[in-house]
Amino acid sequence: MSEARILLVDDEEELRRSTAQALELSGFDVDTFASADRVLELIGYSFSGVVVSDIRMPGMDGMTLLEKIREIDAEVPVILVTGHGDVQLAVKAMREGAYDFLEKPFTAQHLAGIVRRAMDRRSLVLENRRLRAVAGKRDDIEARLPGRTQVMVDLRYRLRAIGATDADTLIIGETGAGKEVVARAVHDISARANRPFIAINCAALPETLIESELFGHEAGAFPGAIRSRYGKFEHGRGGTILLDEIGSMPVDLQAKFLRVLQERVITRLGSNETVELDVRFLATSKVDLAAEVAAGRFRADLFYRLNVATLHVPSLAQRRADIPLLFLQLVREASARYGRDDIVVPPGLTSQIAQRDWPGNVRELRNAADRLVLGLDLGPGDAITALEATRLADKVAAFEKGVIESALNAHGGSLRPVYESLSISRKTLYEKMQKYGLDRKIASGEALEDLEAENRG
Secondary structure (H helix, E strand, C coil): CCCCCEEEECCCHHHHHHHHHHHHHCCCCEEEECCCHHHHHHCCCCCCCEEEEECCCCCCCHHHHHHHHHHHCCCCCEEEEECHHHHHHHHHHHHCCCCEEEECCCCHHHHHHHHHHHHHHHHHHHHHHHHHHHCCCCCHHHHHCCCCCHHHHHHHHHHHHHHCCCCCEEEEECCCCCHHHHHHHHHHCCCCCCCCEEEEECCCCCCCCHHHHHHCECCCCCCCCCCCECCHHHHCCCCEEEEECHHHCCHHHHHHHHHHHHHCEEECECCCCEEECCCEEEEEECCCHHHHHHCCCCCHHHHHHHCCEEEEECCHHHHHHHHHHHHHHHHHHHHHHCCCCCEECCHHHHHHHHHCCCCCHHHHHHHHHHHHHCCCCCCCCCCCCHHHCEEHHHHHHHHHHHHHHHHHHHCCCCHHHHHHHCCCCHHHHHHHHHHHCCHHHCCCHHHHHHHHHHHHC
């Protein structure tokens, strides 16, 4: 696979195959997927391709895929393919950030043209990012992990240093502090950036299937294993595997995982053959693993094997000075995500936000920003409501109304000096007076009647 490639997602095999063939004949490299789940493993800040996806699919549909891709990198071009009756849905997708959409049936030339333009746009985005980094300007890592406190400066420094290596890394931090964001950043600045990023939640894996999920199995390995299946470790070959909350991994499985770390091989269930594994492992933990080792719940040898390179993600309590700017950034992101006007957050509100405790860290702060943008209270029992924040458009309108009202009062309701002093036409002045309900304040009724007559004419 070349670095610049198309990820094509469609649950209809025949259409998927014919579309891929048409794109390949146009000179593109294409990877095909029957479902959207695996696509997210290949998306990152350094992804240099384009995603083409059907909208209506079982499981994760195209709209959900678009949303999740934009959470990772909002500038990855996503082209959605729609049926005849889905044009309104496609228009909604365009408003939510899709690059373009195609209505079935479409010609190969039409699709190739859209893809080529999307590829050019993505190349330009990546080149601009590279140039900003070379020029020493605010890079993607700082945008994803903002903060001026020393703990955040140190985190970004260590992240860049560790990310450039291929070392397995332990990422420690409280719930909601941003451990997975850090893990994705490590992957995206590494040499594996264009390969899969597989996130595995150790706490959510079913105990009865955990080995099969991670290592895969051969046909007949256990009742119900009808055909061979790759495990998540094999799916991540060449890329990065994130073991989220590794402290939740059962002790008996820890021994098998230790062997994988040391020897970089796996054995599928029901097989005696080993499979070489070229991956980088990242692991996160919200608990003190040294304490877990002392309590006998985590293997000491596994802890020391993982603890070679460590990144500590600070809680908001450790970087309280960053909270106001971080909250304003999250509000801007929420406004864009929900398609709302920008909000001007009063200084008093940001001061209250900074003084509060945020046990859920950045995740809880992001939820508060979302609620503010949606016009909801910031939290249970919270007296701060979205009414305390004024939308930018409302502020502009209020200012404009005040200027016109002041001019009308200053000139005693005479219209000519008002529109001349404001450098607008009589018609524009009349329309704005009607909009803001200012016609009642004009002392000269004749002037208004003349303006109405002119407007009708």
